[in-house]
Amino acid sequence: MGAFFSGHLAAARSAARRLAASPLNTLLSLVVIGAALALPAAGWLTLDNVQRFAGKVSGAQQISLFLTPGGGEKEAAEIETRLAGLSPGKWRFVAREEALKRLRETEGMADVAAGLTRNPLPDAFIVEPGDVRPEALENLAEIFRSWPAVAHVQLDSAWSRRLDVFLRLARLAVGIFAGLFAGMLVAVTFNTIRLQILARAAEIEVSRLFGATDAFIRRPFLYFGALQGALGGLFALSLIAGAGWSLAGPAGELLLLYGTDFVPRGPSPAQAGALVGVGAALGWLGARISVSIHPRGFA
Amino acid sequence: MISASAVTKRYPQGIEALKDLSFEIGDGELVFITGHSGAGKSTLFHLLAAIEKPTSGSIVVDGQNLAALRRGAIPYLRRKLGLIFQDQKLLFDRSVLDNVLLPLSIAGLPPREAMRRAHAALDKVGLLDRERAWPIALSGGEQQRLAIARAVVNRPSLLLADEPTANLDRESAGQILDLFRSFHQVGVTLVIITHDPQWMTRGARMLRLARGRLVDA
Numbered sequence A: 001m002g003a004f005f006s007g008h009l010a011a012a013r014s015a016a017r018r019l020a021a022s023p024l025n026t027l028l029s030l031v032v033i034g035a036a037l038a039l040p041a042a043g044w045l046t047l048d049n050v051q052r053f054a055g056k057v058s059g060a061q062q063i064s065l066f067l068t069p070g071g072g073e074k075e076a077a078e079i080e081t082r083l084a085g086l087s088p089g090k091w092r093f094v095a096r097e098e099a100l101k102r103l104r105e106t107e108g109m110a111d112v113a114a115g116l117t118r119n120p121l122p123d124a125f126i127v128e129p130g131d132v133r134p135e136a137l138e139n140l141a142e143i144f145r146s147w148p149a150v151a152h153v154q155l156d157s158a159w160s161r162r163l164d165v166f167l168r169l170a171r172l173a174v175g176i177f178a179g180l181f182a183g184m185l186v187a188v189t190f191n192t193i194r195l196q197i198l199a200r201a202a203e204i205e206v207s208r209l210f211g212a213t214d215a216f217i218r219r220p221f222l223y224f225g226a227l228q229g230a231l232g233g234l235f236a237l238s239l240i241a242g243a244g245w246s247l248a249g250p251a252g253e254l255l256l257l258y259g260t261d262f263v264p265r266g267p268s269p270a271q272a273g274a275l276v277g278v279g280a281a282l283g284w285l286g287a288r289i290s291v292s293i294h295p296r297g298f299a
Numbered sequence B: 001m002i003s004a005s006a007v008t009k010r011y012p013q014g015i016e017a018l019k020d021l022s023f024e025i026g027d028g029e030l031v032f033i034t035g036h037s038g039a040g041k042s043t044l045f046h047l048l049a050a051i052e053k054p055t056s057g058s059i060v061v062d063g064q065n066l067a068a069l070r071r072g073a074i075p076y077l078r079r080k081l082g083l084i085f086q087d088q089k090l091l092f093d094r095s096v097l098d099n100v101l102l103p104l105s106i107a108g109l110p111p112r113e114a115m116r117r118a119h120a121a122l123d124k125v126g127l128l129d130r131e132r133a134w135p136i137a138l139s140g141g142e143q144q145r146l147a148i149a150r151a152v153v154n155r156p157s158l159l160l161a162d163e164p165t166a167n168l169d170r171e172s173a174g175q176i177l178d179l180f181r182s183f184h185q186v187g188v189t190l191v192i193i194t195h196d197p198q199w200m201t202r203g204a205r206m207l208r209l210a211r212g213r214l215v216d217a
């Protein structure tokens, strides 16, 4: 157990020493690996923020139920009861008189309203659903349409649905890019390790002659790959932090225009840890492939 | 310690380097193997160290038949052997000390114990004051002694040496022979390949190879 542990420690140390021994190579690898991890991670974070922001500004999503013209208080009361039974969120009743009054107060519409000989507006309910997912809104609108005395249901979900489709596409794109970049990371590590194996052929041969197992010979390379990947992950985090910092000003101005208290979020500690872990795992994988397809070095 | 019977080694190109070899070497014996260049001495060394497999026949070393050894068992066999190669196989990008530490770190010795043993081995061959040097800075005789220190640092019960005194002057060769005699005295089995006549006059057991066959063994 002690020997096992000290063997791993020695392999990790040797990997760290080799990373430190050629700083330029290490730096170049870290830039490539860092970028490969940072780009998809940043894309993912951006989408996460866009989604949260959209949820915030579309929080006032409304469904309007226009009642059949000429209906009276009885119909309105019926709808009120049904809404209470369904309790889809908040709602309020807008009487036709109130609607007309609002129309008069709306800039540019006063003339139109003044020209009206009678009030053409129906009574209405404005519902602010609790669940603003596009499918949920659509379902709710469908239910309202089936109610008696409801002449027209207006759901302003086109924007939210478009955003939803966009987010789904963007997430797919980020996923594809993440896959490509992961492949790139594995390939970069694979090549680094391949060159190291060639450079250390003598050492590998001699180690074998003095009783080294496959595992013993592979171990420092695997540690190297994992360590380099993990450092690449840290580098990616610093790239993301740098980008976030430089975008904070302009983004703040934009948010001010929307007048929201939305605060963009960076990676959580768990996400940061996951990024470093993914870097390490992919680096390990690249190294693993490299050591297993080198029959000459390991025969 | 070693038991070879009807060992034949044919290389892929068709060269038959060893033909129908049978011999026994007992525990603690000192045996010289000699023969002309190309006689098959290094080939025999490679078979005994499980670097090559015999084409037919069996070689039992320390109770294990090398002809039937699983690949995974080879490393553990090697750790019981001390090997000194004809081309030395020193690592020139590592210090003298690190060369000697290599077999110990492979065997998984704790660093402190490894350091103690490496120093003892370097002391034995008279290179303790050169531990920080690079092998390239050593003389031929010193490099050979470094190879010996690395071979014995694991305290093997069997030491195999292929031409350990080639290219050395009489005095350096004599130093190395004395080293081997001291290992022999503490019970190590030694198989030394040489064609240095200086060694053959000392009344030790001799195995003579000629064109791949054992003659007047």
Ligand SMILES: Nc1ncnc2c1ncn2[C@@H]1O[C@H](COP(=O)(O)OP(=O)(O)OP(=O)(O)O)[C@@H](O)[C@H]1O
Pocket: B011, B012, B013, B015, B016, B017, B035, B036, B037, B038, B039, B040, B041, B042, B043, B044, B086
């Ligand atoms: N890897 C190999 N592949 C093919 N033939 C080989 C190989 N190694 C050795 N041989 C051949 O086997 C024969 C014996 O070679 P070996 O190296 O065992 O001789 P040796 O007795 O050690 O000679 P020397 O004293 O010159 O070192 C030679 O004919 C050699 O060419």
Ligand SMILES: [Mg+2]
Pocket: B041, B042, B043, B086, B162
């Ligand atoms: Mg030879």
